[in-house]
Amino acid sequence: MYKYNEFDEAFLAERNAQFRAQVERRIDGSLTEDEFKPLRLMNGVYLQLHAYMLRVAIPYGTLNSGQMRTLALLAEKWDKGYGHFTTRQNIQYNWPRLRDLPDMLDALGEVGLHAIQTSGNTIRNTTADHFAGAAADELTDPRPYAELIRQWSTDHPEFQFLGRKFKIAITGSGSDRAVIKAHDVGLQVVEQDGKTGFKVIVGGGLGRTPMIGQVLREFLPQADLLPYLESVLTVYNVLGRRDNKYKARIKITVSENGIDTYRAMTEEAFMAIRGQYDGTDQELLEEIKTHFAAPEFRSGSTEAFDAAYANDPVFRAWADTNLHPHRKGDHAIVTISVKAHGATPGDATGEQMRVMADLGEQYAYDELRISHQQNVILPHVHKNDLPAIHAKLKQHGLATANVGLISDIIACPGMDYCALATARSIPVAQEIATRFDELKMEHDIGHLQIKISGCINACGHHHVGHIGILGLDRAGVENYQITLGGDATETAAIGTRTGPGFAYDEIVPAVERIVEVYMAQRESAEETFLETYRRIGMEPFKAALYPEAQKKVA
Amino acid sequence: MPRAFTPKVITANDLLEGDVIYFTAQDTWTRELSEAELITDEAEAQLRLIEAEKQNIKIVGAYLADAKAGPNGPEPTHFREEFRRTGPSNYFHGKQEAEANV
Numbered sequence: 111m112y113k114y115n116e117f118d119e120a121f122l123a124e125r126n127a128q129f130r131a132q133v134e135r136r137i138d139g140s141l142t143e144d145e146f147k148p149l150r151l152m153n154g155v156y157l158q159l160h161a162y163m164l165r166v167a168i169p170y171g172t173l174n175s176g177q178m179r180t181l182a183l184l185a186e187k188w189d190k191g192y193g194h195f196t197t198r199q200n201i202q203y204n205w206p207r208l209r210d211l212p213d214m215l216d217a218l219g220e221v222g223l224h225a226i227q228t229s230g231n232t233i234r235n236t237t238a239d240h241f242a243g244a245a246a247d248e249l250t251d252p253r254p255y256a257e258l259i260r261q262w263s264t265d266h267p268e269f270q271f272l273g274r275k276f277k278i279a280i281t282g283s284g285s286d287r288a289v290i291k292a293h294d295v296g297l298q299v300v301e302q303d304g305k306t307g308f309k310v311i312v313g314g315g316l317g318r319t320p321m322i323g324q325v326l327r328e329f330l331p332q333a334d335l336l337p338y339l340e341s342v343l344t345v346y347n348v349l350g351r352r353d354n355k356y357k358a359r360i361k362i363t364v365s366e367n368g369i370d371t372y373r374a375m376t377e378e379a380f381m382a383i384r385g386q387y388d389g390t391d392q393e394l395l396e397e398i399k400t401h402f403a404a405p406e407f408r409s410g411s412t413e414a415f416d417a418a419y420a421n422d423p424v425f426r427a428w429a430d431t432n433l434h435p436h437r438k439g440d441h442a443i444v445t446i447s448v449k450a451h452g453a454t455p456g457d458a459t460g461e462q463m464r465v466m467a468d469l470g471e472q473y474a475y476d477e478l479r480i481s482h483q484q485n486v487i488l489p490h491v492h493k494n495d496l497p498a499i500h501a502k503l504k505q506h507g508l509a510t511a512n513v514g515l516i517s518d519i520i521a522c523p524g525m526d527y528c529a530l531a532t533a534r535s536i537p538v539a540q541e542i543a544t545r546f547d548e549l550k551m552e553h554d555i556g557h558l559q560i561k562i563s564g565c566i567n568a569c570g571h572h573h574v575g576h577i578g579i580l581g582l583d584r585a586g587v588e589n590y591q592i593t594l595g596g597d598a599t600e601t602a603a604i605g606t607r608t609g610p611g612f613a614y615d616e617i618v619p620a621v622e623r624i625v626e627v628y629m630a631q632r633e634s635a636e637e638t639f640l641e642t643y644r645r646i647g648m649e650p651f652k653a654a655l656y657p658e659a660q661k662k663v664a
Numbered sequence: 665m666p667r668a669f670t671p672k673v674i675t676a677n678d679l680l681e682g683d684v685i686y687f688t689a690q691d692t693w694t695r696e697l698s699e700a701e702l703i704t705d706e707a708e709a710q711l712r713l714i715e716a717e718k719q720n721i722k723i724v725g726a727y728l729a730d731a732k733a734g735p736n737g738p739e740p741t742h743f744r745e746e747f748r749r750t751g752p753s754n755y756f757h758g759k760q761e762a763e764a765n766v
Binding site for chain 1: 725751
C-alpha cells in the first residue's frame with residue numbers, strides 16, 4: 111500500500127501546523143466562527159449535535175495495522191473509546207474537544223493519515239472496492255488510480271470551492287462493490303484491445319434527488335484519466351448551478367443539460383487540457399503501482415480450514431456468510447462484521463480496532479480495509495488461518511455471521527449525532543437487528559440489505575437498499591418512509607416508496623411484514639428478496655403494509 | 665392572523681467542548697436547560713439572541729429553540745432539542761453521562 115514520501119510528510123506537517131495556528135486564533139478570538147468554520151471544515155472538523163466531530167479519511171478504504179492502531183489511539187485518548195466507520199470509507203470521532211484536534215491530526219499524520227477534504231465543497235475521499243487487489247473477479251486493482259486521484263485532487267486550487275461536495279468512486283471488477291453509479295463520478299476499470307482504461311459514469315447520486323449515473327465514456331485510456339477528470343470537473347465548475355445548493359450537484363447539471371451536452375463540453379475541455387499533461391502523471395502512476403504490488407502469498411494445505419468447516423457449525427456459518435472468494439484459491443477475503451446484533455452499525459471500540467490490527471498484521475500481510483457497508487475487511491488470509499482468526503474475533507464480539515444479511519444494516523448517525531438529521535437511524539437499526547436475531551430467521555431470509563438514513567441527504571444510502579428506510583420529522587414526530595427494490599450494485603436501481611410513513615414504534619413491525627411477504631412469495635430459498643420483489647412487484651408488499659387502504663379499495 | 669409566538673430559549677454549543685449550552689437571564693451560559701431563560705416575547709427574543717451572540721469567543725452557533733415552561737424550568741417541545749438536552753440513544757454519553765458523574 112502507498113507509503114508517504116518526504117514531500118507528502120512535509121506537506122501534511124505544514125498543513126497540520128497551519129490548522130493548529132487557526133485553532134489557537136479561534137480560541138483567542140482573533141478569528142470569528144464565520145472565519146474559522148471553512149478552515150475547520152477543510153480539515154474534517156464539524157460541529158454536530160452534542161460535540162465536535164472529526165472525520166478522518168481512509169483513502170480507498172485501505173490501511174495497515176499501524177494505522178488502525180492509531181485510529182484506536184485517537185478513540186481512547188481523545189474520544190470516548192470508539193470510532194464510527196462510515197459509508198464513504200472514513201472514520202468519525204463524535205466527541206473530540208477543539209483544543210485536542212490539532213494533536214489528533216498530528217497523530218494521524220505520523221502514520222500517513224489525514225482529514226483533508228473529508229468535508230467542504232471539494233473533491234472528497236475517493237472510495238474504492240473494498241476487495242480491491244484481492245477479489246477473484248477483479249480485472250485490475252483500482253487503488254493506484256484512486257491514489258493518483260487523491261494526490262491530484264488534494265489542495266487542487268480549481269476545486270477547493272466547488273458548488274458542492276464531489277464524490278468519486280472506482281472499481282476494478284465487473285461486480286460493483288463501490289456503488290459507482292451513485293457517485294458524482296464512477297470509474298470502472300475495463301480493457302479494450304488489450305489496453306487498460308475506464309468506463310466513466312457521471313451524474314449519479316442519492317440525497318433529495320436520487321439519480322443513477324449515466325455513461326459519459328465507454329472507454330477512456332488509462333493515460334487520459336487525470337485530464338479527463340479535470341475536464342469533467344471544469345465543466346461542472348462552469349456549468350453547475352450555484353443559485354441553489356440543492357441543485358449544485360453534477361447529477362442536476364447532467365440532468366438539466368443532458369448527457370450529450372455534458373459529454374460534448376467535457377470532450378471540448380479535454381482537447382484543451384490534454385496537452386498540459388506531459389506524462390509526469392503517468393510516471394507517478396507507475397511509481398504508485400509499485401506500492402500496491404500483491405504480497406508474497408504463502409502456500410500450503412487447507413487441512414485446518416477443511417476440518418473446522420466440517421466439524422464446527424458455528425465456524426461453518428461464519429465462513430459461509432463472511433468469506434468471499436480470493437483470487438488465490440487457498441486464500442479467502444474475510445469480512446469482519448462490526449454489526450453485532452443490537453450494536454451501532456459501523457462502531458468499533460479502540461480494543462476491537464487493535465484486535466483487528468493484530469489479526470491484519472499476523473494473518474493478512476498487514477492490510478485491512480474499510481467497506482462502504484461499514485465493516486472491516488482482512489483482504490488476504492490463508493484459509494488455514496481462518497479458524498484461529500474466527501476464535502479471536504469471537505472473543506471480542508466481532509464474529510457475527512451476518513454479512514449481507516438483514517442485520518448487516520447500513521445506518522447513518524441520524525439525529526443521535528448529526529446536526530442535519532430529522533430523525534434517528536441508529537436505534538431503528540439496532541431494533542431490526544435484534545428482532546430478527548431473536549426470530550432466528552436471518553440465515554433463512556438470506557441476502558437482504560436494509561439501509562437507513564436519518565434525513566433526506568441519504569448518507570445511509572436508503573435509496574439503494576433492498577429495503578430503504580428514511581427518517582423524517584412529521585409535525586414534530588419521527589416518521590419513517592419505506593422504499594423497496596433499491597440496488598447498490600452493477601444493476602443499480604433507486605427504490606420505490608411504498609406509501610405513507612410509519613411511526614417510530616411501527617417501523618420494525620412494518621419491516622417484519624415486508625419480510626413475511628417475501629418468505630411467503632419466494633419461489634425457493636435461492637430466490638433473493640430483490641429477485642422476488644422484481645418478479646412480484648410492489649403490490650403484495652403494499653397490501654401487507656397498508657391493509658386498511660386495501661379494505662377501502664375493496 | 666400572525667401565528668402566536670412560541671416561547672424560546674437561546675442555545676448554542678460551547679466553543680471548546682462542543683457541549684450543548686443555554687443562555688441564562690444573567691447573560692451567562694449553563695449546561696442545564698432548566699436554568700435557561702425562557703423568553704416569551706418575540707422582539708425580546710431577537711434582542712437576547714444578539715446579546716448572546718456577542719459572546720462569540722465562548723460559543724458556536726447560537727439560535728432560538730422552541731421551549732415551554734415546566735415545573736422545573738424550560739423544557740423542550742421538539743424531540744431534536746430533547747436529544748440535545750440528554751445525549752444520544754445508543755450510548756450513555758453526552759449530558760446524561762455528565763450528569764450521572766456529578
